[in-house]
Amino acid sequence: MKPLPLNIVVIGGGAAGFFAAIASAQVNPGAQVTLLEASRQPLAKVLISGGGRCNVTHACFEPARLVQNYPRGGKALRGAFSRFQAQDTVNWFRDHGVHLKTEADGRMFPITDSSETIVECLIKTAAQCGVELRMGTAVVAVKKLASADGFEISLKSGVKQQCDRLLLATGSNPIGYKIARELGHHIEPPVPSLFTFNIPDPKLRCLAGVSVNPVQLRLPDTVKPQLTQTGSLLITHWGMSGPAVLKLSAWGARFLHENRYQARLLINWLPDFHQEQVRQKILGIKSQWGQKAIALHRGVELPHRLWQYVIDRAGITTEDRWAELSNQKLNQLLQEITQGEYLITGKGVFKEEFVTCGGVNLKEVNFKTMESKLIPGLYFAGEILDIDGVTGGFNFQSAWTTAYLAGNAMGSSDCSQKQPQNNCCKA
Numbered sequence: 001m002k003p004l005p006l007n008i009v010v011i012g013g014g015a016a017g018f019f020a021a022i023a024s025a026q027v028n029p030g031a032q033v034t035l036l037e038a039s040r041q042p043l044a045k046v047l048i049s050g051g052g053r054c055n056v057t058h059a060c061f062e063p064a065r066l067v068q069n070y071p072r073g074g075k076a077l078r079g080a081f082s083r084f085q086a087q088d089t090v091n092w093f094r095d096h097g098v099h100l101k102t103e104a105d106g107r108m109f110p111i112t113d114s115s116e117t118i119v120e121c122l123i124k125t126a127a128q129c130g131v132e133l134r135m136g137t138a139v140v141a142v143k144k145l146a147s148a149d150g151f152e153i154s155l156k157s158g159v160k161q162q163c164d165r166l167l168l169a170t171g172s173n174p175i176g177y178k179i180a181r182e183l184g185h186h187i188e189p190p191v192p193s194l195f196t197f198n199i200p201d202p203k204l205r206c207l208a209g210v211s212v213n214p215v216q217l218r219l220p221d222t223v224k225p226q227l228t229q230t231g232s233l234l235i236t237h238w239g240m241s242g243p244a245v246l247k248l249s250a251w252g253a254r255f256l257h258e259n260r261y262q263a264r265l266l267i268n269w270l271p272d273f274h275q276e277q278v279r280q281k282i283l284g285i286k287s288q289w290g291q292k293a294i295a296l297h298r299g300v301e302l303p304h305r306l307w308q309y310v311i312d313r314a315g316i317t318t319e320d321r322w323a324e325l326s327n328q329k330l331n332q333l334l335q336e337i338t339q340g341e342y343l344i345t346g347k348g349v350f351k352e353e354f355v356t357c358g359g360v361n362l363k364e365v366n367f368k369t370m371e372s373k374l375i376p377g378l379y380f381a382g383e384i385l386d387i388d389g390v391t392g393g394f395n396f397q398s399a400w401t402t403a404y405l406a407g408n409a410m411g412s413s414d415c416s417q418k419q420p421q422n423n424c425c426k427a
Helices: 015-027 044-052 063-069 074-083 086-095 115-128 174-182 243-251 253-258 275-288 304-313 327-339 394-411
Strands: 007-011 032-036 100-102 107-110 132-134 139-144 151-155 160-163 165-168 187-193 211-218 228-235 239-241 263-268 340-344 355-360 378-380
Touching (some): 007 015, 007 151, 007 160, 015 032, 015 165, 015 394, 063 394, 074 394, 086 100, 086 107, 107 115, 115 132, 139 174, 165 174, 165 394, 174 355, 228 243, 239 243, 243 253, 275 327, 304 327, 327 340
Parallel strands (some): 007 032, 007 165, 032 132, 165 378
Antiparallel strands (some): 100 107, 151 160, 211 228, 211 263, 263 340
């Protein structure tokens, strides 16, 4: 009697779900691979990501450097990236007809500058590989079969179906956490990551549109020294945004959540100089431009409007001249330039994208195969895991990597021996 084909079900029609379903079908063309998505629109987050351009990955091709961009999950991803990293992502999309380009900051986009290119590639490749796509199919529960290997999936429609291997790629959707928890997994509480800072300072908000690069930001009330970030900053009508803010929000996500997004923020507007170097610059300006107005002759590389704001915070008026600058006011100015203190009173959002930290505890997952250490035949990929990266394509890269490893492992007849292959179903 001919054995039944391997029955694989992927729950979640996002980037990780599609990539894993394709990988399963590629490594095992005889398998029956079904992808279940609750909404009618697959890959919705891919479609809006990167302002509609889709920041596919980042041009960082050394796993040891790549993992440094993950506030949570970097250690677990080190081995995973040695198996499938950013260069493999670039090659995979190239082999499937999509070429990527690298921008000055390292972000990589399709040369079409359209996320639809990525969406169409994934849908087309899934169809070519025989993946059955079932949109508008919501899952409400999963039960491990006691009498045999496999799972029973309960759909919202009332239908039940079984599978041999199951992948949860539901992103930060509560249903994924619920299923994983009911199957015995611990869920690290999900909280927002990658967000902007609300700062209630009307004078600062009047500078909306001013950008400074670089600045150094620090959350001084944490005990972790890594809660410092350097990069560009954009002043907005609600507070502060830009890469430095987004990175700090990612590394400080749990601290800020625990403190209800109320925290002190220290800003060094001139991080390329030591404090004493800045002092000497100011003294040199004072000596050279003694009769000039401080507000009009700044002598340091800061935007003019920002300089006027900084000196105002230091108690210096627009009429004050350099020769009149007392040592006390000089020290106040130095303080404002190198470690000015601001108050975060809340968080904003980062465009239309939403990233969380939290999810399935990583110690309960085998990162060679992405299989559960608790439930044989259960796999995880993407944002359902307690992994999150900073902005710049890193969250997509962890999704591609975990999905590729999970898909290959699920599709293999012998998960412990079969090595990932990437040579089927090419466009």
